[in-house]
Amino acid sequence: MSDAIIHRDSPVTVLSGVGKARAAAYERLGIRTLGDLLLHYPRAYENRGDVCLLCDARKDGKSSVILTVATSARTVRLRSHKSFLKFRAFDDSGSCEIVYFNQDYLKDQFVVGATFRFFGKVERKGKQYTLSSPAAEPYTESAKLPPFWAVYPLTEGLSQKQIAKDVEVALFLLRQTGEDPLPAYLRERRSLCTLSFAEEHIHRPDSKESLAIARRRLVYEEFFLFSLGGYLSRKASTRAGAPKCEAADPTPLLSMLPYELTGAQKRAIADIAHDMKREIPMSRILVGDVGCGKTVCAATAMLFAVQNGRQAALMAPTEILARQHYADLAPLFERLGVRCELLVGAATATEKRRIKAALASTDEKERLPIVIGTHALLSDGVEFSAPGLVVTDEQHRFGARQRAKLSEKNTHAHLLVMSATPIPRSLALVLYGDLDISRIDEMPAGRQRVDTFVVDESYRSRLLGFIRRQVAEGGQVYIVCPSIEEDADAGEASISELLSAEGSSEQKPPMKAAVQYAKELQGELPELTVAFLHGKMKSAEKDSIMKDFGDGKTQILVSTTVIEVGVNVPNASLMIVENAERFGLSQLHQLRGRVGRGSRKSYCILVTPDLASLGEHSRARLNTMHTTYDGYRIAEQDLAQRGPGDFLASSQTSAVRQSGGLCFRLANAGEDLTLLTDASTDAKELAESSPTLADTPLLDARIKSMFSLSEGLIS
Secondary structure (H helix, E strand, O other): OOOOOOOOOOEHHHOOOOOHHHHHHHHHOOOOEHHHHHOOOOOEEEEOOOEOOHHHOOOOOOEEEEEEEOOOOEEEEOOOOOEEEEEEEEEOOEEEEEEEEOOHHHOOOOOOOOEEEEEEOEEEEOOEEEEEOOEEEEOOOOOOOOOEEEEOOOOOOOOHHHHHHHHHHHHHHHHOOOOOOOOHHHHHHOOOOOHHHHHHHHHOOOOHHHHHHHHHHHHHHHHHHHHHHHHHHHHHHOOOOOOOOOOOOOHHHHOOOOOOOOHHHHHHHHHHHHHHOOOOOOEEEEEEOOOOOHHHHHHHHHHHHHHOOOEEEEEOOOHHHHHHHHHHHHHHHHHOOOOEEEEOOOOOHHHHHHHHHHHHOOOOOOOOOEEEEOHHHHOOOOOOOOEEEEEEOOHHHOOHHHHHHHHHHOOOOEEEEEEOOOOOHHHHHHHOOOOEEEEEOOOOOOOOOOEEEEEEHHHHHHHHHHHHHHHHOOOEEEEEOOEOOOOOOOOEEOHHHHHOHHHHHOOOOOOOEHHHHHHHHHHHOOOOOEEEEOOOOOHHHHHHHHHHHHOOOOOEEEEOHHHOOOOOOOOEEEEEEOOHHHOOHHHHHHHHOOOOOOOOOOEEEEEEOOHHHOOHHHHHHHHHHHHOOOHHHHHHHHHHHHOHHHOOOOOOOOHHHOOOOOOOOOOOOOOHHHHHHHHHHHHHHHHHHOOOOOOOHHHHHHHHHHOOEEOOEEO
16 A cells, blocks of 8 residues: 555555556546546445345345354366365354365364355255355354345456455545535535545445435435536636627528427527527527437527538437438538538547538638537547537437537537437436527428237247237337346345335336347247447447448347437337337336337337336336326326336446536436426525635536636536
8 A cells, every 4th residue: 555645536556456457447437546446436236144044045046044064175176287176164044065266275264063154046956055156255154144235346357355345445545534515505505425425335235224314314415516517617618719700590490391390499499599599609409209309499590500500510419310410411501502410429530520620720622510429429539619509419328528518629619419318307407507408399291190009928938929020011120138148147136225115116027138049039030131330339349230220221229228319210100129128218208209109000019017006106107108298297197106217327327427517426326306496406505605616626626627717617
């Protein structure tokens, strides 16, 4: 351990045993400092405190049993140069053979007469029990063992044991500092525990109660920091300096459309035109249901920028969505004589150089007016010579740093963000307190309803027949699975499951995996063309698969939720969602929005393994999808049933993306809306009374580490 002063920003290499290799592994998880490490919250917990007898062990997961060693441990060597260690142990209901593979060093630990708490999957054949490589802890009645053990997200080069050890040391070191970014008066006002207690008990809870107390504090802090950053950002953005786009005539673009805009679209465009005519940068969000016409509103805003000699950029979170926007908008702008280019990571080096040069050109004839792209717009070398408007789509998928970075490249530019996730007004006012809101709550005329049905495995043969019929009639089919590969989460529970009654009683059925299911389906339907798609594929491969599906060369596309947004194949007429009980309402509604986009009658079928075994909340969600088609009503139901988890991306996404946006790590339970409201109220109060955070240096440091700051305010 280094003799230097240890603090939250100290690199993880100050921990004993963390050298270059382990530091590199942590880097892959976005962990560079001790503070990052403590923010690497468990993804689940093993409930080792729920001890049972061998005869009562679970059949479908791991169990905790207290056994006494009955025989000496002996090593058996195999011809393959491998070995296993085995011995017998017993409790009042029977004896069990315990086996460890290639762990000879454990031999002296398991002495006859010693008692351990073992945690693992108990296999039973007749009257014989076996345990393979269980976790083991020495047990005595006087020494209380922790009931819950953290299960962390891993990457190659890291084990659960290593992370748990490093977290324990980091907790000890930082406990000595007593640092807490939340002012004491706020902790007292909201009855919150200290940061030290919260971090200790989120990683090493000694009861459900302490876990709930810790989680409440940390959820509040996430909301508070996000809200405070937003309010400070709003204060910074009110400074004059944006280009006044007084020439704002949408007629040239709207006259090319084969349909009349809805009243909500017209109001949104009027809001945008009003904002862009001012010197104060616009900060507005378009919130609307799937297919409500947000993109047209964004296109008119981009046209306003160009009409005033400025540039516009549209950033989408995925390459699929960026290409979709380009395919839709580039032809319209071309007819108006406005150049539009696509900048994505898969572009060739030559294309990137050409587009970057055109964006940076000071010659009005050479300057590129409009660019559509992905995170490639954030890369070094992308500079705008006449920034006017920044549009980000699917706003909730970008972290605050990403939005800030694009804004930095477009100093004082107007900002328009879009979200296709219908968000209840009460929640939107808190989430987007730093933005003006235009709510598009009307659907274009002629948008057809997608009939929705809920079925279980007993309908599988009929479902295959329905797929054949849809394809025979010229349609195409999406099938969405919740995972890429097979599931392996038996015996674990997330925080929300651990703290909820239903989570502890409702067993999760196994998940359908896209890769395996696509292969199975091709065998079932050999006369049809089946492809699969998931987010871990390379961009070129994804583009090729989507192009084939869009061109009708593929009849069935099996996918993960990578197709949730931005995919527009009007010929697709059937959406099947496997393990629908695993999805939230808003996500199901987004997926349903992928069909019904053309003239074909369309259907959405939600499949669950067994309707009879569904828990109350899962049954209510699926019934809501069956009976409700309005996105805002669905959003209200989702908020009532699940809290804001679907709107605030969960911690099960990528740890690297957790950088101050809506990618909260812990916020996913129903009671969080109250915390969100309280935190937002407190943040607004502090932002108004102390805009530079001069009196709260620890809080100032945390905000600066999350957001890009300028002159003490978020830029």
